Amino acid sequence: MKKFNVFINIEKEEQWLNEQLQKGYRCTHINSLGLYTFEKTDQKYVMRLDYQEYLPKEKREEYIGIYEDFGWNYIKGSGLGIRYWQKEDDGQNEIFSDRQSQGNYYKRLMNYSLWFGMLCLVFSFMIYKDTRLYHAGLWDMNGALFWKALIFETPFVLLKLLPILMVGIFAGSYYKAYVKYSMLREKG
């Protein structure tokens, strides 16, 4: 089974993946464009997503080695830094077992949202700096011609608005991670 999906929020992606696994699948491949490959299985599997920025070769080997010792399978490390881990459900299904490390995880998610949010913001400025959303001549048109032109242009306008929309979504994920991070820190 192949499914296509795009996520900006890492926790939502993890949740969606586990919903697929609960239907009796295991994940075999994830490609960078958002194509997830699953295969039918009798065993129960769980997936956990970690976020680690670029790891040099030696660190990366150690990171993967420790997880593998615990029975986790490295499905993929995306170029964005998301690490996909899968393992057979054996009751020990978490990758973090204390408040400190769980908090550090949310701190990393905050950084992730911050950097990609900033990137989209810069991109938005570049796009919006010297272009209008709609063609200037549009507003001089009348009647049916105006409506036709408006309907024709609107999809392009929405496309142009995508980067700023992404800024909003990243800001939302940043805030969610921040709330969880500060809750963990207060209790710690």
Add this chain to the structure above:
Amino acid sequence: MKHKLLPLSETMHYILLALREPLHGYAVMQKIESMSEGSVSLAAGTLYGAIENLSKHGWIEPVGHSGRRKIYKITEEGSTILKMEQERLSHILSLYEEGDVNEEV
């Protein structure tokens, strides 16, 4: 200001205590499980992050390899930290005991 890892969390405490003998990551987890009589079971990400953190601060260091696995051991600085924590905890323990005496009177 106090070091950001102090006072030591339960995880950090157990890892430093376990690494008084040289061990690789997974063996640290196993040793902690038996040291804590099964009450502390570290997860992979927690163990990796803690090893990273402790070696960044120079409290543990790699001392060799066993196959692909890196072996770590506590450093002198790490032992000093344990000594300090021991004193802090014995003081707290002594307060517990004082409390008991007062109740008897």
